Amino acid sequence: MDKEPELMDGEECVMRLSPHPLSFIGLYLIFLYPVILGIVFGIYHEDITGYFSDLFLMEAAGLWTAISIWWLLLIVPAIIIALLRITWKWLALYLSIATVFTLLKMYTWVELIHMNIGLISIGVIGLVISDYYRRQHRFYITDNRIITQLDFLGKKSRSLMYSNINDLVIRKPVLGNWLNYGTILPVTASGFGLTDNMSIAGAGIGGSGKRSGFGGGLGFGGLKSMQDPRGRPYYILYGVRNPEKIYRLISEFIRETEATPILKKISEDVETISKQGLDQDPGDETSEDTEPKDNTTS
Structure with a gap:
């Protein structure tokens, strides 16, 4: 029986996933x-x-x-x-x-x-x-985070809160387009989920004098680097079924996570204003009805 990850108080596991065989x-x-x-x-x-x-x-x-x-x-x-x-x-x-x-x-x-x-x-x-x-790769989607696990010659695990995700990348191979499976890569602000791809190009020209025996050369080189979303299968949602559905679900959780602090701040502001209104001195809101005095004497 697969061992479920330990959840936080009030946390709910929404979806359990594993890689597609292909x-x-x-x-x-x-x-x-x-x-x-x-x-x-x-x-x-x-x-x-x-x-x-x-x-x-x-x-x-x-x-x-x-x-x-x-x-x-x-x-x-x-x-x-x-x-x-x-x-x-x-x-x-x-x-x-x-x-x-x-x-x-x-x-x-x-x-x-x-x-x-x-x-x-x-x-x-x-x-x-x-x-x-x-089959030892297991992925869990909760209402607070993404949990990935690998139990093979040891245990590797990753827990990623939705508040730390800056971007989601979805990739489907050729077979994935036909059989509806693909990989979802969460990218964080620190760059976790990105790898550096480097390409090098070079050219050179050389020659030597027949009589003098001396030689000379001229070379040129270039280096290009770019970041590409990529990760090890046990740190991402690798080869999961229905990737678009999972992508939408995670995106919704991310949106809710981003909206929660704003709603909390609004609620706190409203509560503060209400307390200030109750603490204010109401003053003389009522006045007694008095008859005008007759200052005339007979």
């Missing part, structure tokens, strides 16, 4: 690729080896040629993944897998077919763990 499709594909590679290479390794041998003008006779191509098909996609996701952990994982199986092939009875079976097994295990990781 919101983690990028992570699933990272482990699905080894499964596909293991199946395809295990069945068609001779044809694949022959194709790449002709492509790179290599001899296709040896087993190590097949293993080299197996390495190539495993590591090149890992490099692409590392560059796209701006992290080298996936390249390190794929390198570790390839190295371990190659060493097992060199020093034990393991054959190429066993290497492919092992690759398939690791991919399947990775898919199971990835889905478990997705």
Whole structure:
């Protein structure tokens, strides 16, 4: 049973959310690729080896040629993944897998077919763990704040009051437009929810004198930085269903939060004025009716 977050006095949990299964499709594909590679290479390794041998003008006779191509098909996609996701952990994982199986092939009875079976097994295990990781993300919308939690190899939690939210950003991927899921990023005044994206461009010209042996060069460079709404899945409302509905709900809570201090100030001012009116001296509001005295004497 999922453990609910501890709420404040009078606080009500309005909505409980979790990521859509396809919101983690990028992570699933990272482990699905080894499964596909293991199946395809295990069945068609001779044809694949022959194709790449002709492509790179290599001899296709040896087993190590097949293993080299197996390495190539495993590591090149890992490099692409590392560059796209701006992290080298996936390249390190794929390198570790390839190295371990190659060493097992060199020093034990393991054959190429066993290497492919092992690759398939690791991919399947990775898919199971990835889905478990997705399901451990839990999001709670209350009438006072947004609570995000992740219970995976430890616990990470974030609580964000509506009064601290300056902006809401909603993003829907291509599949999200079809299946109605997306990510909502709350941005605070301190910049939480924003990341810096940097791009660098450069150019250079160089030359050397044939006789003197001296060289010279001229270079130009440029750096551009911009802030982009982005965050880790366990600190934002990542891949939730019906994002527009949730966006409107949170926006309404933010509006109420902004209006509350104003209404409170108006109420206090009215109460102060009322007290001042009651404390004032009413003065002589009534006068006695007296008959005019007759000053004439007979």
